[in-house]
Amino acid sequence: MTVPKAEVERRVRRFVETCRRSGLKVTHQRTEVFRELAGREDHPAAETVYREVRRRLPSISRDTVYRTLALLQAQGLIRKTQVLRNEGRYDANAEPHHHFVCTVCGRIEDFESPALDELPLPPSVRALGSVQSAHVQVRGTCSACAGREARGGRDGKTEQGEAVALGGRVMTLERKGDRDE
């Protein structure tokens, strides 16, 4: 669940440079909120970011953390990648990547796929508007939850995967029995 230290530092450096270029003040609090996000792979909710940043900066308020996340998102420094159970989840991974979402525990994992990066979008997407980026979201049951289900005596049911390309339409892909064991 943690990003290698060198990668965190690289993300923070890029964050500082991007802020400077766009005239956004690089405050200690903003940097710490970003650093918390940059060090995690679990796409945390704002409340989790607040809880963790407060350990290092006890004086930071919940309001500041929430506003900082919204600001960084508006500046394109982080992405709100997913809303699960009415809760926005944030992502500081700026490299092209896709998401596996566990519909049982809400865990969101990154994965890379050059083939999916090249996914041809149908013309109907362009009719809807201009496309900035696209990513695929695969939904299913993570192996930890699948293990719990199996131990609970239920057999592995066929999973239905769903892929969503952002910036346009929703596509549904049927994926039967391709779950990693």
Ligand SMILES: [Zn+2]
């Ligand atoms: Zn899960």
Ligand SMILES: [Zn+2]
């Ligand atoms: Zn991600």
